[in-house]
Amino acid sequence: MAEKKKTCELFDCGHRACGGCGAALTARLVMQAAGTETIVVNSTGCMEVFSTPYPETAWKVPWIHSLFENASAVASGIEASLKKQGRKEKIVIMAGDGATFDIGMICISGAFERGHDFAYICYDNEAYMNTGIQRSGATPYDASTTTSPAGTCSFGNRRPKKDMPAILAAHGAPYIATASIAYPADLKQKVEKAINTPGPCYVQVHAPCCTGWGFEGDQTIAIAKLAIETGLWVNFEMVDGKVTKVKKVVRKPVEEYLKTQKRFRHLFKPKRQDAEIALIQAIADRNAGKYGLDINLRKE
Amino acid sequence: MMEITEGSHAVAEAVRLCRPQVVSAYPITPQTHIVEALADFVANGKLDAEYITVENELSALSACVGASAAGSRTYSATTSQGLLLMTEVVFNAAGMRLPIVMSIANRAVGAPLSIWNDMQDSISLRDAGWLQFYAEDNQEATDLHFLAYKVAESKEIQLPVFVCFDGFILSHTYEPIDMLLQEQVDQYLPKFDPAEKLDAKDPISFGMYATPEYYLEFRYEMDQAQKRAKDVIAKAGKEFGTMFGRDYSALTVGYLLDDAETVIVAMGSVCGTVKDAIDEMRAAGKKVGLLKIRVFRPFPSEEIAKALSKVKRVAVLDKNISLGAKGGATAIEVRDAMYGSMIPVKGYVLGLGGRDIRKKDIKEIVSLCENGIGDQFYGLRKELI
Ligand SMILES: Cc1ncc(C[n+]2csc(CCOP(=O)(O)OP(=O)(O)O)c2C)c(N)n1
Ligand code: SF4
Ligand SMILES: [Mg+2]
Numbered sequence: 189m190a191e192k193k194k195t196c197e198l199f200d201c202g203h204r205a206c207g208g209c210g211a212a213l214t215a216r217l218v219m220q221a222a223g224t225e226t227i228v229v230n231s232t233g234c235m236e237v238f239s240t241p242y243p244e245t246a247w248k249v250p251w252i253h254s255l256f257e258n259a260s261a262v263a264s265g266i267e268a269s270l271k272k273q274g275r276k277e278k279i280v281i282m283a284g285d286g287a288t289f290d291i292g293m294i295c296i297s298g299a300f301e302r303g304h305d306f307a308y309i310c311y312d313n314e315a316y317m318n319t320g321i322q323r324s325g326a327t328p329y330d331a332s333t334t335t336s337p338a339g340t341c342s343f344g345n346r347r348p349k350k351d352m353p354a355i356l357a358a359h360g361a362p363y364i365a366t367a368s369i370a371y372p373a374d375l376k377q378k379v380e381k382a383i384n385t386p387g388p389c390y391v392q393v394h395a396p397c398c399t400g401w402g403f404e405g406d407q408t409i410a411i412a413k414l415a416i417e418t419g420l421w422v423n424f425e426m427v428d429g430k431v432t433k434v435k436k437v438v439r440k441p442v443e444e445y446l447k448t449q450k451r452f453r454h455l456f457k458p459k460r461q462d463a464e465i466a467l468i469q470a471i472a473d474r475n476a477g478k479y480g481l482d483i484n485l486r487k488e
Numbered sequence: 489m490m491e492i493t494e495g496s497h498a499v500a501e502a503v504r505l506c507r508p509q510v511v512s513a514y515p516i517t518p519q520t521h522i523v524e525a526l527a528d529f530v531a532n533g534k535l536d537a538e539y540i541t542v543e544n545e546l547s548a549l550s551a552c553v554g555a556s557a558a559g560s561r562t563y564s565a566t567t568s569q570g571l572l573l574m575t576e577v578v579f580n581a582a583g584m585r586l587p588i589v590m591s592i593a594n595r596a597v598g599a600p601l602s603i604w605n606d607m608q609d610s611i612s613l614r615d616a617g618w619l620q621f622y623a624e625d626n627q628e629a630t631d632l633h634f635l636a637y638k639v640a641e642s643k644e645i646q647l648p649v650f651v652c653f654d655g656f657i658l659s660h661t662y663e664p665i666d667m668l669l670q671e672q673v674d675q676y677l678p679k680f681d682p683a684e685k686l687d688a689k690d691p692i693s694f695g696m697y698a699t700p701e702y703y704l705e706f707r708y709e710m711d712q713a714q715k716r717a718k719d720v721i722a723k724a725g726k727e728f729g730t731m732f733g734r735d736y737s738a739l740t741v742g743y744l745l746d747d748a749e750t751v752i753v754a755m756g757s758v759c760g761t762v763k764d765a766i767d768e769m770r771a772a773g774k775k776v777g778l779l780k781i782r783v784f785r786p787f788p789s790e791e792i793a794k795a796l797s798k799v800k801r802v803a804v805l806d807k808n809i810s811l812g813a814k815g816g817a818t819a820i821e822v823r824d825a826m827y828g829s830m831i832p833v834k835g836y837v838l839g840l841g842g843r844d845i846r847k848k849d850i851k852e853i854v855s856l857c858e859n860g861i862g863d864q865f866y867g868l869r870k871e872l873i
Binding site (some may be wrong): 224225227236237240241245247250251253254255258261262263266267268269270271277294295297299301302 | 509510512536537538540541542543544546547548550551552553554555556557558559560562576577580584686687688690691692693694695696697698699702
């Protein structure tokens with residue numbers, strides 16, 4: 189047996205996430221960037237459940253979980269409390285896409301409007317995984333989930349992903365970014381910026397879920413990378429509401445991404461659904477147009 | 489210092505004197521005057537607190553959860569719909585053993601919409617783990633806040649407290665109040681110093697998830713703390729009495745109980761009306777008394793059983809109804825407290841949605857009880873049903 193590795197991770201071993209979990213990797217990377225002077229607020233969901241089965245915890249920083257929908261309100265209170273005590277710890281919220289895009293919207297809107305100082309990290313695995321892979325407002329078009337199942341009358345989720353960064357930009361958030369576990373250095377840099385920029389900042393991290401999306405646990409990084417390379421996930425930064433940086437790519441067709449996951453299997457079997465695949469390609473094309481994703485090979 | 493003050497302002501002043509570091513609340517009638525007064529204190533440097541103007545009640549209490557866990561004394565106030573909206577956090581705050589104090593200006597709950605007083609709101613949350621204090625008048629409403637922080641923050645308890653007082657009837661009424669001075673409050677209520685808090689120097693996890701191997705014991709510990717609270721209230725209430733002359737050690741308070749044959753059990757402002765009615769009935773030769781319940785959680789079962797052990801009959805007034813059960817919560821619990829005795833306990837659900845309760849109603853209830861009639865709504869308008 190290999191010698192037990194001594195770690196100095198702040199999100200440490202012993203958690204119960206599935207092997208290859210993108211959310212667990214997000215937690216580790218975020219904490220590497222955040223450091224010890226951090227208080228973490230976690231919403232209900234996979235991360236909270238796999239990291240803190242009483243009496244054990246994977247967190248080596250102060251950590252609190254209250255409810256599914258209220259992490260940003262809890263963080264507001266912590267911020268006020270620290271201010272009154274003259275304490276300097278930074279506050280990092282770790283919340284799933286369901287907690288962020290759906291049930292937490294009111295609390296998030298309130299906290300961002302009030303301008304509390306925290307970094308809100310949404311680990312986006314594009315569904316409610318903890319309760320068994322139900323759709324959320326972050327579930328992509330045509331993904332099959334247990335509440336948007338593909339069937340003889342359905343191609344899965346009928347709506348494209350909600351544009352959460354734009355909603356928070358409209359609240360005047362000073363720093364907003366999207367990131368991916370496939371690009372850890374970039375992710376950590378963005379988390380650091382979010383923490384160090386005063387005011388409510390937001391980083392949305394693409395965090396593939398092997399169990400919910402239907403792929404082998406050793407493919408997590410490869411799939412996260414394909415999301416970027418096909419233009420279905422865009423890594424960008426927004427400062428004061430303006431896009432300042434975009435990760436450009438030589439784009440691959442979306443089906444290279446779709447084919448890797450069982451949640452999109454119905455687009456290929458029993459019959460290839462060209463019209464649906466074209467609609468998803470159009471989403472990637474729109475992203476490319478909106479963010480200027482494409483590297484123009486001929487010019488370079 | 490005596491002053492004539494509106495109930496809400498007296499409560500706000502008491503809260504100010506308790507020096508909360510974080511206040512987080514959302515306006516709702518009839519609680520608004522309290523949160524407006526606190527905002528005014530902060531705006532004018534009379535209260536050194538962070539005042540978080542949240543976007544709804546769920547966030548109001550959630551912010552208190554965060555602030556309290558991070559080591560600050562926190563305060564909120566609400567009622568009715570607001571309390572129900574924050575229900576999930578109400579349970580959560582108690583489960584995390586956070587000593588938050590929240591004022592409840594008691595109000596009916598919709599539908600139909602009603603802004604007027606009854607106690608359905610806080611009574612409906614009797615199983616949430618919070619201690620529940622009920623004030624008879626504004627002096628009590630004021631003083632019970634000092635007691636609330638003292639008990640909540642006691643290391644043996646670490647549970648949040650509702651301080652309940654009747655909306656409008658108390659919250660909007662001017663009464664003479666003997667208000668404590670800052671030095672007095674500081675002497676009574678030490679600085680908040682939680683045993684555990686969110687702190688980078690000593691990281692701990694709050695609000696973890698518990699498997700069936702652990703959950704039951706968490707609830708048991710909370711129940712034990714509720715039970716311990718009886719003694720802690722007695723001690724803190726007595727200390728208050730020694731220092732300031734008003735003793736709050738008793739969870740229940742009797743009025744002309746000694747030789748009483750019929751005893752009314754009630755909570756809140758209606759006790760004033762009941763006492764006046766009793767005085768008149770006594771003058772007419774009827775041996776009637778009152779047992780006021782000041783602390784509803786922990787429920788003073790033994791105290792009630794003892795206080796009522798020699799009476800002939802008991803009439804329990806409930807400004808709440810456990811729909812589909814045998815009356816209101818107080819009657820059900822008093823009956824449980826009296827289990828095994830042959831003394832009849834009759835419940836009367838009245839005053840819901842602000843319906844006035846007058847002396848003559850109290851007298852009529854006493855005669856109903858004497859005739860063995862009860863466990864019913866009182867004061868229904870027959871033409872409407
Ligand atoms: C008020 C409330 N409604 C529903 C639930 C059930 N629930 C717990 S976690 C969860 C989904 C979490 O989804 P997400 O935020 O995306 O996190 P993930 O599990 O995917 O990591 C749901 C629906 C709950 N705990 N609380
Ligand atoms: S279900 Fe998905 S998000 Fe949850 S622990 Fe497993 S891989 Fe991670
Ligand atoms: Mg999710």
